[in-house]
Amino acid sequence: MQREKMLLRAVNISRHYGDFRALEHVDLSLSTGEFVSVVGPNGAGKSTLVNVLTGLHQPTTGRVYFRGDDIAGVGAVELATCGLARAFQLANVFLDLTVRQTIAVSASSYLKLRRSAFVNLMGHGEVDGIVRRVAQAFELTPWLDVKARALPHGRRKLLDVASAFALHPKVILLDEPTAGVSTADKHGVMETLLSASKTLGVEAIVLVEHDMDLVSRYSTRIIAMQAGKKIADLPRDEFFQNEEVVSIVIGKGAANVSCA
Numbered sequence: 001m002q003r004e005k006m007l008l009r010a011v012n013i014s015r016h017y018g019d020f021r022a023l024e025h026v027d028l029s030l031s032t033g034e035f036v037s038v039v040g041p042n043g044a045g046k047s048t049l050v051n052v053l054t055g056l057h058q059p060t061t062g063r064v065y066f067r068g069d070d071i072a073g074v075g076a077v078e079l080a081t082c083g084l085a086r087a088f089q090l091a092n093v094f095l096d097l098t099v100r101q102t103i104a105v106s107a108s109s110y111l112k113l114r115r116s117a118f119v120n121l122m123g124h125g126e127v128d129g130i131v132r133r134v135a136q137a138f139e140l141t142p143w144l145d146v147k148a149r150a151l152p153h154g155r156r157k158l159l160d161v162a163s164a165f166a167l168h169p170k171v172i173l174l175d176e177p178t179a180g181v182s183t184a185d186k187h188g189v190m191e192t193l194l195s196a197s198k199t200l201g202v203e204a205i206v207l208v209e210h211d212m213d214l215v216s217r218y219s220t221r222i223i224a225m226q227a228g229k230k231i232a233d234l235p236r237d238e239f240f241q242n243e244e245v246v247s248i249v250i251g252k253g254a255a256n257v258s259c260a
Ligand SMILES: Nc1ncnc2c1ncn2[C@@H]1O[C@H](COP(=O)(O)OP(=O)(O)OP(=O)(O)O)[C@@H](O)[C@H]1O
Pocket: 017, 020, 021, 022, 040, 041, 042, 043, 044, 045, 046, 047, 048, 049
């Protein structure tokens, strides 16, 4: 059996906004080879959890360790270039950039090139190499010179994720990567994403997701959140056997459930 290696560990993290507790005493671990989905009703604290895990927000209490190092004070961008990245919707922000330019922006961050060099990025050998590899892994090569705004929706979602993969992450955190993609296309997007993860050396994935069809198909483990608390952290099959937790997650839940 392959020995698991801990990549990410959160210990007793909380995040408060004034008196409001968006996240309360959450422990979490992530090891090589895992695909962990974070689920829960609206407002459960899933995005807050990911914001804290990726260094975007400081926890009010607790610590987050990435590959054994405390990430307190390490900014989201620095953390991304160290191997913990989040798909950050570049394609939605820069709709007038082409696929090539969008991936090149991330590649330049990874290579720590100065922003002023952006105009010359296209002729930069290392940038070109990353753009080529990432575009190929995400089946975006035919679209390299197409502007993000002209891409079919599924391709644009893949470009979001591809731009994060250009940072060479070991761990990638995805927030509803198929949101807005048709039911017919969503599994295609997920399969491409998983295959690109293998090709590009991603070791573990965290997925925040409402779509339980995707969660059940792709997760190795599922973490359920409710009102800022972790209420379950179970292997996929055990999770779906737990009717009480499943009913809370899909929004038919009883108010109280004992914590895992
Ligand atoms: N900056 C903020 N200031 C105050 N409250 C906040 C802030 N950010 C989030 N919250 C609150 O924290 C709670 C958790 O929000 P969060 O976005 O993490 O939930 P979520 O599970 O991701 O929800 P959804 O599935 O709807 O995206 C919500 O009640 C939200 O209103």
